[in-house]
Amino acid sequence: MEVPFRATYFDGKSARACPVEVLYDGRRLRVKGEGVALELYLEECRIAPPLGRTRRVVVLPGGGRLETDDQEAIRRLEKETGQNLGQRLVDALERRWPWVLALLVVLLLFGWAFLRWGLPAAARQAALLTPMGVVESISEQALRLLDDQFLAPSQLGPGQRQELEALFREVVVWMGGGYPYRLEFRASPQLGPNALALPSGVVVLTDELVALAKDHRELEGVLAHEVAHVLHRHSLRQLYQGAGLYVVIALALGDVASATSLAASLPLLLLQSGYSRAYELEADATAGAYLMRRHGTTAPLQTILLRLEASSGKVALPGYLSTHPSTPERVERLRRLEQGRP
Known part of the structure; x- marks a missing residue:
């Protein structure tokens, strides 16, 4: 040539x-x-x-x-x-600007698709692959931070605690998952009626929420909802998704210390941001299915959700499940589940 x-x-x-x-x-x-x-x-x-x-x-x-x-x-x-x-x-x-513009559009679409589907999927996989030892370490650090900043010792009597612990054991036996479940009681005028699930299976129940409930079935619905968050690993998935791709890659390479170091973010993430809309609806569906199997109705969870919304103006921070989606939508979905409608 x-x-x-x-x-x-x-x-x-x-x-x-x-x-x-x-x-x-x-x-x-x-x-x-x-x-x-x-x-x-x-x-x-x-x-x-x-x-x-x-x-x-x-x-x-x-x-x-x-x-x-x-x-x-x-x-x-x-x-x-x-x-x-x-x-x-x-x-x-x-030298070919139409190509550049077309590739830019493709790049933007890819970025949007990754944030919409790719990152949640990666966060889910990372949450499933996180060793239980790391999960327990994250949970214990998060509980210590909650105790330091938002929680106080519970004022519930021994008899009331025993009844609620027995109720909690029934819930976890029915729902399963193999986690080292533990029910913790705390008081918190700052948070008000509230319940939180930590990734290892620790569920924190506030005295204010116990006082708000009219019967144990309402608390049973709340506990089932929190256990559902544990089963689906919503806390870890929310944490990793918020931290972005960095932590997902670190975990994939075996750098579990990166996950543990994020434990400090978990309490504020749960209290200020809540779970995503998809996670809340998924936990509602799982808790609703449990209530239907046990009692043939989702009414206890519906009732306490409405009562929690009515009391939400009395707390300083966003309370239990007060973010996405709206309470009326959630109650309507629970009603449809009870009626066998999609």
Whole structure:
């Protein structure tokens, strides 16, 4: 393949520019001009990457170089030697703006799709792969932070605690999952009626929520909802999803310390952000299915959800399940579940 082109030769020793004719015969570069006669193997030369519309440069052995405006000739030489493949692609895109715009649109769509489906899926997988030892460490650190900032010792009597612990054992036996479940009682005027599930199976129930409930079935619905969050690993998934791709990659590479270090974010994440709409609806559906199996109705959970919404104006921070989605929508979904409607 012959590639002839005109260029300017610099010997690398002076600033003198010499116009030359260059011919590539398939193996060697033949450079001819006034006082210049060179034969060089193309493999000995380095073709500088393209930079917009600037002149192309071929660096010769010994420090000399050729400069040319013949972009097409240099592209053919690059193709012949396999040099600057990535840069040639960038250069091609720079010269074809419709391609650039199309790729930008594709990139934006890919980014949106990743945030919409990819990152949640990656967070779910990371949550499922997190070792139980790490899960327990995250939960214990989160509980300590909650105790330091938001919670106080419970004022419930021993008899009332025993009744609720027995109720909780019934719930976890029915719902399963194999977690080391534990029910913790706390008081919290700051949070008000509230319940929180930590990833390891620790469920925190506030005295205020116990006082708000009219009977144990309402509390049973709340406990079933919290256990559902544990079963689906919603806390970890929310945590990883909020932290982004960094933690997902770290876990995939075995850096479990990154997950543990995020435990400090979990209490505020649960209290201030709540769970996502999808997680809340999933936990509602799981708790509703449990109530239907046990009692043939989802009314206890419906009732306490409505009572919690009515009392939500009395607490300083967002209370139990007060974020997405709205309470009327959740109650309607529970009613549809009870009626066997999708």
